[in-house]
Amino acid sequence: MLTLTADIADLKACKQLVAAAAKEFGGINVLVNNAGLHHRGEFSERSPEQIAAMVDVNLRSPLYLAALVLPLMPKSGPKAIVMVGSLAGRAPLQGAATYSSTKSGLRAFAYALSDELRDKEINVAVVSPGPIDTRFIMDEIDEVEDIVYSQPMSTPEQVADAIVKLAKGTETEITMPWFSGKLTTLGYLFPRFRRASRGLLYRIGRKNKDKYRRRQS
Template sequence: MNSDFNNKTVIITGASAGVGAATAKTFASHGANLVLVARGQEGLDSIAKELEKVTSVLTVAMDINNAKANKVLFLKAFEAFGSVDVLINNAGFHQRGDVALNQADKLAQMVDVNLRAPIQLSTLALPYMRKAKGGAIVNVGSLAGRAPLQGAATYAATKAGLRAFTYSLSDELKGSDINVGIVSPGPIDTGFIMSEIDQVEDIVFSQAMSSAQQVADAIVSCARGEAVEISLPRTSGWLTTIAYLFPTLRRALRPALYRKGRKAKEKYKQGGD
């Protein structure tokens, strides 16, 4: 597909803030028509007001756990712009804490938002992309999906599942001109983490912080078909691979990583870099 995305239709979930908003701005700069999805209309109106100066924008306030609403979403996008070319599954939910201390319904909600909904949305997108003779599906994963993470067991499981789905779907669609990829970042300097910093596991901050724009740029790269997966930071991707392959080493290094993360977290809380 055209690498500049000019006049392509891009659907972005979780688009009203953070990575979703940064991704919307980046695709807008490439000339894409935008379909911005989030639960709250107010946040969508804010980002749409800014981007309507640059490109055409359709906002859809909805819950991606609503299967019927998901089908209607694609109908609205196609009716507005005549195609669906790119789907960015960015919306996410994280109920932090150990499984034993958590609520079962909240953990189930994580599975719905982080895994079930992206699978359904991706499946719904494919007929439109086949009609357009090309397209892209990019999922926003996490380093937590590349190696087990205590204190975030269900979250890690959903992101690991999303990663497996991405690679499998990419293989299924080889030769179809539909690119499939996943961006797996560590901590990102957005409200998703920073507004709940005291609840975030210390070990998360043992990795360097990425910006929302860095993640957005990686999403665009995956949409272009430049990679099936991009980990941020890149060195953390290597470390998570080692941690997954050598669990004994991961457990041995965990105390040191917690100490490192705890120090970094305190700097972030004090406003340092």
């Protein structure tokens, strides 16, 4: 086992990280792009630096890491690149314009690269979860948009299982929870439906938020 730390917003650090892993194991079979950054709030309230940082961590670095890893993958045998996206990348989310945009871009990249590499035994895929019961949203519960909590919460273990399934299989995307994935598809295809249902989802999210606050206290 090899454990390394790096700031993936630093492209030089990414290059050193990949080189160290390839040297230790003689190549790289699986890349999981899991890092994420979210400066929450309306776009107009965020600084240009915060916006750039989200783009760097959530989109630029995963593409850069994929480009670094591809030449180091074995010529034969199964290989995979798995992106950790978000339901916010499947349907626009107000209060998270930059985050939603970067996750949407990451999802588009996964689908495009999947088609490019389909004949090379490299499965490129994306897992798109809704809210996950981690500190990423639970430590900032008052800053997170209420609508986020309108969907059932997944566990880190469930997301990890989905990543492993994608890395071992041929699917291109897993949405979590399944029904929430269908809702985001409807919201993307029919913007009026998304806007019309927003009030209800916010009310559900506020009620669930209160439950989570009581749980934490």
